Amino acid sequence: MENAKTVKQSQVETRDIVHPSDVNAYNFVFGGHMMSLLDKAACIAAYTHARRRVTTISIDNVRFFKPATVGTILTIKASVNRVFNTSLEVGLKVVGVHPQISWQPEVICHAYMTFVALDENGKPTPIPSIIPETEDEIRRFEEAGIRRDARKKLTAQLEAK
Numbered sequence: 427m428e429n430a431k432t433v434k435q436s437q438v439e440t441r442d443i444v445h446p447s448d449v450n451a452y453n454f455v456f457g458g459h460m461m462s463l464l465d466k467a468a469c470i471a472a473y474t475h476a477r478r479r480v481t482t483i484s485i486d487n488v489r490f491f492k493p494a495t496v497g498t499i500l501t502i503k504a505s506v507n508r509v510f511n512t513s514l515e516v517g518l519k520v521v522g523v524h525p526q527i528s529w530q531p532e533v534i535c536h537a538y539m540t541f542v543a544l545d546e547n548g549k550p551t552p553i554p555s556i557i558p559e560t561e562d563e564i565r566r567f568e569e570a571g572i573r574r575d576a577r578k579k580l581t582a583q584l585e586a587k
């Protein structure tokens with residue numbers, strides 16, 4: 427197993443601009459378009475941390491706070507929140523500015539994606555651990571554990587029915 431890495435070593439920030447083909451009839455960006463941008467940024471962060479093939483296993487708590495309309499410049503931030511064993515959680519935040527209205531950034535969306543690292547045979551394989559350094563990184567690390575525990579509890583409850 428390779429050495430642990432810091433959160434900063436794999437943090438990703440990508441940019442995009444909303445085009446007319448990315449929105450619905452009400453000029454709100456398609457959720458699926460946003461998910462594609464999120465998945466790409468999250469995958470780069472997960473891949474950079476794990477340094478091996480990763481695949482998305484789940485997407486949780488996607489929340490759209492504000493609509494992004496044509497011309498909105500999107501900044502997508504992806505950061506590995508926590509490594510478990512063969513999986514890791516990436517936290518995502520999208521901030522948007524609409525230059526024709528205001529350069530004031532607004533939070534557009536949050537999401538959490540879990541990736542599993544795969545070995546040469548396509549089987550889950552352990553991932554190097556992560557070192558949260560800042561107050562925010564430590565908070566996100568702890569919150570990722572709470573989300574995982576809640577998911578496992580919900581799965582157990584549903585399976586018991």
Ligand SMILES: CC(C)(COP(=O)(O)OP(=O)(O)OC[C@H]1O[C@@H](n2cnc3c(N)ncnc32)[C@H](O)[C@@H]1OP(=O)(O)O)[C@@H](O)C(=O)NCCC(=O)NCCS
Nearest residue numbers: 480481482483484510511512513514540542548549550577
């Ligand atoms: C990823 C895959 C190989 C995992 O195999 P699996 O046998 O189902 O998974 P396992 O039970 O061995 O669990 C693997 C890891 O996923 C985690 N996991 C399982 N279900 C999960 C869920 N719903 N959410 C988050 N993590 C989950 C497990 O906790 C484990 O992580 P850990 O070792 O850190 O505890 C398999 O599910 C798969 O191929 N899925 C399709 C992937 C795909 O096509 N993605 C979309 C395109 S990238």
